[in-house]
Amino acid sequence: MEQTQKKPRVFSGIQPTGSFTLGNYVGAVRNWPALQDAYDCIYSVVDLHAITVRQNPADLRRQSREAAAMLLATGIRPDKSIIFIQSHVPAHTQLSWVLGCFCPFGDLTRMHQFKEKSKKHPEDINGGLLTYPVLMAADILLYATDLVPIGIDQKQHLELARNIAQRFNGLYGDTFVVPDGYFPTVGAKVMSLQEPDKKMSKSDANANAVVHMLDEPDTILRKFKRAITDSEGTVRAGADKPGVTNLMSIYSVMTGKTFEEIQREFDGQGYGVFKEAVAGSVIDTFRPIQAEYRRLLADRAYLDGVLADGGAAAARLASRMLSKVYRKVGFVAPDALAH
Numbered sequence: 001m002e003q004t005q006k007k008p009r010v011f012s013g014i015q016p017t018g019s020f021t022l023g024n025y026v027g028a029v030r031n032w033p034a035l036q037d038a039y040d041c042i043y044s045v046v047d048l049h050a051i052t053v054r055q056n057p058a059d060l061r062r063q064s065r066e067a068a069a070m071l072l073a074t075g076i077r078p079d080k081s082i083i084f085i086q087s088h089v090p091a092h093t094q095l096s097w098v099l100g101c102f103c104p105f106g107d108l109t110r111m112h113q114f115k116e117k118s119k120k121h122p123e124d125i126n127g128g129l130l131t132y133p134v135l136m137a138a139d140i141l142l143y144a145t146d147l148v149p150i151g152i153d154q155k156q157h158l159e160l161a162r163n164i165a166q167r168f169n170g171l172y173g174d175t176f177v178v179p180d181g182y183f184p185t186v187g188a189k190v191m192s193l194q195e196p197d198k199k200m201s202k203s204d205a206n207a208n209a210v211v212h213m214l215d216e217p218d219t220i221l222r223k224f225k226r227a228i229t230d231s232e233g234t235v236r237a238g239a240d241k242p243g244v245t246n247l248m249s250i251y252s253v254m255t256g257k258t259f260e261e262i263q264r265e266f267d268g269q270g271y272g273v274f275k276e277a278v279a280g281s282v283i284d285t286f287r288p289i290q291a292e293y294r295r296l297l298a299d300r301a302y303l304d305g306v307l308a309d310g311g312a313a314a315a316r317l318a319s320r321m322l323s324k325v326y327r328k329v330g331f332v333a334p335d336a337l338a339h
């Protein structure tokens with residue numbers, strides 16, 4: 001048989017909790033198809049993670065398929081990458097239990113996202129919210145992942161996964177690959193259009209703060225026109241200009257232009273012209289993705305076929321790692337029983 005070089009593994013996930021945002025796209029999803037040729041990629045719609053916050057069951061079911069369709073529409077190819085729904089592979093929850101026993105409680109309580117979400121949902125600070133990063137560690141470690149393409153907001157969770165892997169390897173010998181993060185140089189944290197010192201977040205109460213990948217062109221234009229900037233009137237990046245810098249980052253990612261080029265392009269022009277150009281670049285990027293998304297979503301048989309195949313392929317890989325871990329910690333293998 002021909003000897004083929006094994007490609008390094010990529011894993012990432014996204015929650016099916018509503019339509020993806022420009023932040024999801026710029027910080028993470030945009031990079032996923034781009035990695036498909038050089039890496040062995042696995043991408044998951046993480047429905048188990050989604051229920052740490054109450055979800056309407058019918059919506060969650062619909063949104064899980066929509067999330068998969070959107071990932072395919074951005075260019076993920078099922079003949080190159082595995083795409084699947086997290087709850088279809090029970091090994092994620094099984095490994096998560098084991099890893100939880102190797103994760104100090106204090107490490108979980110100091111996670112930024114846990115603190116934020118606990119503040120936001122004081123009526124429902126559930127166990128899943130606390131152990132969420134352990135499940136994320138299981139997602140990553142199950143597949144011997146080398147690289148995790150994510151936005152900056154997930155960096156602390158990745159650190160936790162690395163710590164768990166190192167702790168486990170230290171106790172039981174080399175088991176897990178210790179994964180690295182893959183963060184875009186520009187756009188690793190897209191900010192709110194209304195409060196540019198805050199992350200653009202799906203759950204923002206102010207609809208004008210967030211651009212969604214499924215927004216109509218005129219909605220996108222309106223949101224950018226209303227984006228908060230400053231009174232200086234000059235298109236340049238700087239810590240003192242978070243609004244303009246955020247818009248420049250978005251425009252840079254959409255057009256491939258550097259900050260210097262952007263500054264030159266809008267030299268002497270007001271923010272109005274600049275904002276329209278940013279909106280235009282986003283509209284042009286999303287238009288073909290939206291069309292492909294609608295086409296895929298209408299083809300339920302194809303979409304479900306991709307997810308069924310993806311789930312089966314992921315389950316095969318995951319069960320190997322899970323068996324190895326079970327053996328290392330001392331569980332009796334069912335096929336070792338003399339009967």
Ligand code: TYM
Pocket residue numbers: 011012013014015016023024025026027028029046049135136139140148149150151152153154157187188189190191199200201
């Ligand atoms: P989630 O669903 O919140 O977000 C999906 C991806 O989008 C990125 N992102 C952003 N990037 C830049 N700017 C923003 N404003 C912005 N908002 C979101 C996130 O960083 C993320 O990469 N816990 C994860 C999902 C997950 C996962 C995993 C990721 C579960 N298991 C294993 C990687 C590996 C989450 O909630 O992402």
